[in-house]
Amino acid sequence: MSFLKNQWYCAGFGHDLAERPLAVRILDEPIVLYRLPDGRPAALHDRCPHRFAPLSRGKVCGESLQCGYHGLEFGADGSCTSNPWGDHAIPKAARVRSYPLVERDMFLWIWMGDPALAREEEALDLGTFFNRPQHPVVYDSYKLEANYEVVVDNLLDLSHGIYLHGGTLTNGKEGAGKMRVEMKQEGDTVIALHRRDNELPAPFLSKAWGGRTERVNHRSDMHWHPAGNLVHVVGITEIGQPQGRDDGVYLHVAHILTPISERQTHYHWIAARNFALDDAEAGKALHAAIHRAFTQEDEPMIAAVQERMGTTDLMALRPVLLPGDAAALRARRITDQLRKRELDAAPVAPVTFRAAVTPT
Ligand code: FES
Numbered sequence: 610m611s612f613l614k615n616q617w618y619c620a621g622f623g624h625d626l627a628e629r630p631l632a633v634r635i636l637d638e639p640i641v642l643y644r645l646p647d648g649r650p651a652a653l654h655d656r657c658p659h660r661f662a663p664l665s666r667g668k669v670c671g672e673s674l675q676c677g678y679h680g681l682e683f684g685a686d687g688s689c690t691s692n693p694w695g696d697h698a699i700p701k702a703a704r705v706r707s708y709p710l711v712e713r714d715m716f717l718w719i720w721m722g723d724p725a726l727a728r729e730e731e732a733l734d735l736g737t738f739f740n741r742p743q744h745p746v747v748y749d750s751y752k753l754e755a756n757y758e759v760v761v762d763n764l765l766d767l768s769h770g771i772y773l774h775g776g777t778l779t780n781g782k783e784g785a786g787k788m789r790v791e792m793k794q795e796g797d798t799v800i801a802l803h804r805r806d807n808e809l810p811a812p813f814l815s816k817a818w819g820g821r822t823e824r825v826n827h828r829s830d831m832h833w834h835p836a837g838n839l840v841h842v843v844g845i846t847e848i849g850q851p852q853g854r855d856d857g858v859y860l861h862v863a864h865i866l867t868p869i870s871e872r873q874t875h876y877h878w879i880a881a882r883n884f885a886l887d888d889a890e891a892g893k894a895l896h897a898a899i900h901r902a903f904t905q906e907d908e909p910m911i912a913a914v915q916e917r918m919g920t921t922d923l924m925a926l927r928p929v930l931l932p933g934d935a936a937a938l939r940a941r942r943i944t945d946q947l948r949k950r951e952l953d954a955a956p957v958a959p960v961t962f963r964a965a966v967t968p969t
């Protein structure tokens with residue numbers, strides 16, 4: 610199964626890229642990230658064209674990245690800017706691929722496809738969620754042992770929260786039969802709305818509710834954008850009150866998935882809250898609750914599911930379908946359509962025919 614190339618993918622948190630070059634693997638390609646003297650980030654293929662050393666083992670020299678093996682230097686556009694050997698002429702083949710890269714809302718976004726199709730304004734805009742000083746954030750990232758589409762399956766079907774996160778993120782089976790799930794599609798975006806009415810506040814939100822114990826309405830709305838970017842609003846409101854994006858006590862969470870390879874996914878998340886605003890301890894507790902759920906509940910289950918599936922082609926396994934599957938199936942269908950569109954649009958390699966030669 611090929612990856613979607615013409616998409617902006619998260620290459621990491623911007624604050625993780627400092628003065629040293631950073632090696633990342635995205636869509637099974639080795640990439641090196643580094644910062645130019647003015648702070649702008651740059652991305653190059655992480656393989657020197659001389660003897661194929663990882664450029665990430667080198668160092669930043671002004672605007673260029675110097676290979677740590679024999680010293681060739683490469684600029685942000687991938688051209689060789691310095692050859693310390695011989696007459697210092699730049700060999701014609703001394704060039705590496707460079708990738709469009711933008712920094713926005715704490716994230717670095719890289720374009721893995723045709724650079725001519727890259728539109729910076731199409732990189733995921735999380736500003737309305739995460740650039741509000743009144744909404745403190747917590748965040749983290751993990752490496753998951755599964756294809757990113759298996760992780761999308763997990764995030765678009767939050768019915769798993771009742772069982773996998775029962776007692777941590779939800780009150781468990783109390784909500785099983787009562788969860789209402791609605792799926793919508795807007796363009797290439799899939800929206801999965803999950804509602805649980807008249808329940809005790811979820812454990813990780815009950816403190817935010819001021820310790821109140823009366824029943825509330827829960828909402829958990831997930832917006833998926835290709836290939837693996839999900840924006841999530843999870844909150845509680847008093848019974849009978851509106852359940853809009855900014856109502857009640859809520860978290861806005863971005864789940865950002867980047868394929869490392871067919872079987873590994875880099876998962877970055879960031880959560881902004883509208884409660885306990887000046888309470889650093891509450892922020893730590895929130896991080897701990899989300900971290901625990903992801904690392905001890907989701908991550909092992911997702912890896913085990915991938916191991917049992919053994920393939921990324923879900924439908925070939927003829928899965929049993931439940932109501933909560935609709936959104937994830939729609940996302941897979943859109944991904945398949947985009948994949949087909951990309952393959953159809955890709956230039957066809959010229960076929961060369963060689964005349965049969967009869968030995969004389
Ligand atoms: S491998 Fe990079 S200069 Fe030799």
Ligand SMILES: [Fe+2]
Pocket residue numbers: 763769770773774907
């Ligand atoms: Fe989960």
